[in-house]
Amino acid sequence: MSKPTLATLWLDGCSGCHMSFLDIDEQIITLAEKADIVYCPLIDVKTFPEMVDITLVEGAVGNKELWEKIYHVRQHTKILVSLGDCAVTGNVPSMRNPFGVHPTLERAYLEEGNLFPQIPSEIVPPLLSYVRPVHEVVKVDVFVPGCPPPAEAILFVLSELLEGRLPEIGEKSRFGR
Amino acid sequence: MTIQSQIKTLKIDGRDVGARADETILEVARENNIFIPTLCNVDGLTPIGACRMCLVEIKGSNRLLPACVTHVQEGMEVITNSERLLTYRRLILELIFSERNHNCAVCVSNGHCELQALAQKIGMTHVHFPYLFPHLKVDASNLRFVIDHNRCILCTRCVRVCDEIEGAHTWDVMGRGIDARVITDLNQEWGTSETCTSCSKCVHICPTGALFEKGKSVTEMAKRQQFLAYLTLMRSKKS
Numbered sequence: 001m002s003k004p005t006l007a008t009l010w011l012d013g014c015s016g017c018h019m020s021f022l023d024i025d026e027q028i029i030t031l032a033e034k035a036d037i038v039y040c041p042l043i044d045v046k047t048f049p050e051m052v053d054i055t056l057v058e059g060a061v062g063n064k065e066l067w068e069k070i071y072h073v074r075q076h077t078k079i080l081v082s083l084g085d086c087a088v089t090g091n092v093p094s095m096r097n098p099f100g101v102h103p104t105l106e107r108a109y110l111e112e113g114n115l116f117p118q119i120p121s122e123i124v125p126p127l128l129s130y131v132r133p134v135h136e137v138v139k140v141d142v143f144v145p146g147c148p149p150p151a152e153a154i155l156f157v158l159s160e161l162l163e164g165r166l167p168e169i170g171e172k173s174r175f176g177r
Numbered sequence: 178m179t180i181q182s183q184i185k186t187l188k189i190d191g192r193d194v195g196a197r198a199d200e201t202i203l204e205v206a207r208e209n210n211i212f213i214p215t216l217c218n219v220d221g222l223t224p225i226g227a228c229r230m231c232l233v234e235i236k237g238s239n240r241l242l243p244a245c246v247t248h249v250q251e252g253m254e255v256i257t258n259s260e261r262l263l264t265y266r267r268l269i270l271e272l273i274f275s276e277r278n279h280n281c282a283v284c285v286s287n288g289h290c291e292l293q294a295l296a297q298k299i300g301m302t303h304v305h306f307p308y309l310f311p312h313l314k315v316d317a318s319n320l321r322f323v324i325d326h327n328r329c330i331l332c333t334r335c336v337r338v339c340d341e342i343e344g345a346h347t348w349d350v351m352g353r354g355i356d357a358r359v360i361t362d363l364n365q366e367w368g369t370s371e372t373c374t375s376c377s378k379c380v381h382i383c384p385t386g387a388l389f390e391k392g393k394s395v396t397e398m399a400k401r402q403q404f405l406a407y408l409t410l411m412r413s414k415k416s
Binding site: 170 | 274278279280281282283284287288290293294296297300302303304307308310311312313
């Protein structure tokens with residue numbers, strides 16, 4: 001019997017949740033025995049597989065590319081996990097929301113820019129008018145708050161899911177941290 | 178009236194408990210180590226039933242009642258932890274989170290916040306409602322303190338402590354519903370207030386990071402609320 005598959009996704013976030021995931025240290029070996037990590041910013045696979053059992057999503061949905069990406073991933077994932085405050089609440093990326101897209105771009109690229117200040121019009125995906133938590137865009141099955149969620153909480157969630165149980169976060173993590 | 182008739186007996190979650198006639202359900206529950214969550218309530222200030230976290234069921238009434246302002250009655254049967262109550266409490270908490278910008282990760286009170294702690298305690302892992310992301314002001318005009326409306330939950334502890342304990346009544350509430358805000362004096366910058374004594378009672382009684390001391394960074398604003406119990410005790414001795 002083939003092992004369950006595991007993917008991790010990095011949207012609008014700082015990669016802190018991925019770092020916290022790596023903080024499970026040597027237990028990643030045990031994890032690798034129970035599941036195959038098939039897609040992740042840290043491994044060299046460019047296309048999301050046809051079907052993945054568990055996908056951890058770090059980050060909020062802040063631009064058009066990420067919006068399309070999370071739709072695609074949802075369709076190809078059995079259990080989608082919102083990992084960390086950006087995915088769960090919008091958190092820091094969503095702090096631009098009260099100000100609107102244009103003032104944000106002006107602030108970042110014109111006021112703070114030097115040499116040839118300009119707002120990018122190509123390659124960089126267009127920003128959505130609001131940064132949204134993942135569950136406001138697609139259905140999410142498990143929520144793991146925390147900025148970042150501690151390594152033990154992430155390991156606990158994965159272990160429970162791999163055993164076929166839905167994890168209860170309880171005291172293991174909280175908003176902020 | 179005899180002393181006897183001033184003692185009421187009632188049931189909370191099936192347990193027989195005794196109480197003085199002037200006690201609220203919340204007070205009796207706490208005396209008996211029965212947990213009822215609260216946000217706006219704080220010992221030493223007049224309870225107002227604003228946050229609705231302490232709603233309880235009372236047998237014979239189809240309305241939910243706030244335990245902090247509902248007095249005990251003889252033979253009352255109170256339920257504090259039904260499935261319905263737990264759901265409502267979680268929804269109320271989610272509405273509070275969705276209404277303003279509570280970014281715990283970058284908040285001065287991260288780790289010391291009653292709102293954050295309560296979310297964890299009652300198992301609120303996410304908010305079902307769309308976040309409103311309102312554009313709210315931060316008033317840093319006071320020399321020592323800041324009011325950040327993004328974190329305010331309108332518990333009005335600041336209003337009550339300023340009025341009832343400090344006697345200055347610098348704080349008040351303006352506007353209704355979603356537009357309600359705590360204000361200083363006649364809705365002017367805090368730094369221009371003529372009534373504020375800069376006593377910091379409001380800052381330390383605030384359950385979230387809405388009121389904080391200048392110079393405090395993320396996670397640094399731990400509140401010291403002991404003053405209220407101390408003042409209440411000393412003043413009761415005097416009289």
